Amino acid sequence: MARLRTHLAALGVGLSLALTGGPASALERLVLRLPFLETQVTINLSGGQSAEELIQASPDLQDLQLASGGKLMDFLRQVFLTPLPLETKALLAGSTGQPLLEQALHAATQLVELEDFEPDVSGRMLTDALLRSERRGQPNILGFLRELPGEQASIDLSRLVEVANRLKTNLENGVALANSTEAASVTAGMRVPLRSSWSREVVQVSVPHRPQTLRVLILQPASSANGRLVVISHGLWDDPESFEGWGEVLAAHGYTVLMPDHPGSDFNQQKAMLAGAAPPPGPEELRLRPLDVSALLDGVSTGRLLAGAKLNTNAVAVVGHSWGGTTSLQLAGGVPTDSRLKSRCNDLKHPERNISWVLQCSWLSGINQAAVSDPRVKAVVAVSPPLRLLFDGSRLETLPAKVLLISGTRDWVVPSGPEAIAPMRDNKAAQWGHRLVLVQGADHFSLRSFRDEASPARVAPVILGWINEQLEVDGVITFSKGGWGDEQGSLVDVSDRL
Structure with a gap:
């Protein structure tokens, strides 16, 4: 019963995102199909206003109430009768028709079947149903479901198993590669606490x-500056402070580090979106983010930014996480194409499909304006970047910058199999000087590093080693000589195993 309650809770919330359609009679029944138990549970939504009335109207719920020792009642109250957050209406209204919401709803239709209706992935029907439920005095999941069209919706829980198995498969190759490859050596001095030898400043720059x-x-750097510049680009709905630990290691070794907020897709944009004050990031943000970086380089080279710093802006490094990693690949000369987007975005059962495809597929309409490389970028470190659908790898041999790709073996958001290993292997990237490092046990967010952490960032030494080597800077470590590993032996260069 505990497992069943967990499924029901998740599905109750999921329905608020997944069920859409055209005007019709109110939804009357929700059917949960459990083929692995050879049964199904039918909830009669029109049967009452309270948890007690829902149970009374649904024989299957009566059986579950007995089997749960009376605990089902509280569960139903929590799932169906708890008021929806006040921001829900504003979020849906502000996101209706936006590509990112459309892709999220399209993915959700894999799990939900609304009988006799085609799904409307624009979000309009969701917003209208929520408004009607509020007017009827039922601003909760039960009231919301009753305002959706059709008579019956069904969810086949075996499809959840299919999705989970696909995610598991997309991680297995990375785990096997990392386990069978010798870990990088460790430089003891790179793993001791840093001494604060840099200055910190926040400025506003017009672009x-x-x-x-x-x-x-x-x-x-307060002293021993090497005159070289690194830009760190954050991921979706994140901010520079999440990667300040990376910057601290670079600054401690002589680099000047710029960490911009990308205003169209940063943490503040997320807050505005959730409040209904802004739509989700649109496809144009794919072009604007690299332009942010280039504008900063322009500012430094003209003296508008960091005047008198004597920095070399003709050979800089860009480091990015998640969407920031995609940004760094664009700056390196990667040209996004639409061929895979067009062929795979509608294929909900593609074996490589993963959560990052929701974001990647939302970029389709902006793809033709997203080729915005910058020849000043000579070294790139892309950590967990969504890339499989965007880049075909045809230009790897001519990229002006060499790319280090880093991926965690437990990253279920941007899994290493389709988003790192397959592109590197299929395009024979290693023969052109690009490398792939896997981090055992790391997920999508655990490689971030914040200000003044007790020990240096886990991946900071390998980032430093790569940049030192590509920009030909004398330093404590370089990538090819090693020494950028950690005590746990979790960082592994698998490039030659692909």
Whole structure:
């Protein structure tokens, strides 16, 4: 019963995102199909206003109430009768028709079948149903479901198993590769606490391609500056502070580090979106993010930013996480194409499909304007970037920058199999000087590193080693000589095993 209650809770919330359609009679029944138990559970939604009345109207729930020792009642109250957050209406209204919401709803239709209706992935029907439920005095899941069209919706829980198995498969290759490859050696001095030998400043920079200024976190070495510049690009709905630990290691070794907020897809944008004050990030953000970085390089080279710092802007490094990693690949000369987007985005059962495809597929309409490389970028580190659908790898041999790809073996958001190993293997990237490092046990978010952490960031030494080597800077470590591993032996260069 505990497992069943967990499934029911998740599905109750999931329905609020997945069921859409055209105007019709109110939804009367929700059917949960459990083929692995050779049974199904039918909930009669029109049977009452309270948990007690729902149970009374649904024989299957009566059986579950007895089997649960009376505990089902509280569960139903929590799932169906708890008021929806006040921000829900504003979020849906502000997101209706936006590609990112459409892709999320399209993915949700794999799990939900609304009988006799085609799914409307624009989000309009969701918003309308929520407004009607509020007017009827039922701003909760039960009231919301009753305002959806049709008579019956069904969910086949075996499809959840299929999705889970696909995610598991997409991780298995990375786990096997990491376990069978020797880990990188460790330089003891790279794993001791840092001494604060840099300055920290936040500035606002105007840019020609956005109405907003860019908020930029700057770390500058207090002494022994090497005159080289690194830009760190954050991921979707994140901010520079999540990667300040990376920047601290680089600044401690002489690099000046710029860490911009990308205003169209940062943490503040997420807050505005959830409040209904802004739509989700649109496809144009795929082009604007690299332009943010190039604008900062322009500012440094003209002296508008970091005047008098004597920095080499003709050979810089860009480091990015998640969407920031995609940004770094664009700057390196990667040209996004639409061929895989068009052929795979509608294939909900593609064996490589993963959560990051929701974001990647939302970029389709902006793909033709997203080729925005910058020849000043000579070294790139892309950590967990969504890339499989965007880049075909045809230009690897001519990229002006060498790319280090880093991926965690437990990253279920951007899994290593389809998003790192397959592209590197299929395009024979290693023969052109690009490398792939897997981090055993790391997920999508655990490689981030914040300010003043007790020990240096887990992947900071390998980032430093790669940049030292590509920019030909004398340093404590370089990538090819090793020494960028950790005490746990979790960092593994698998490039030559692909």
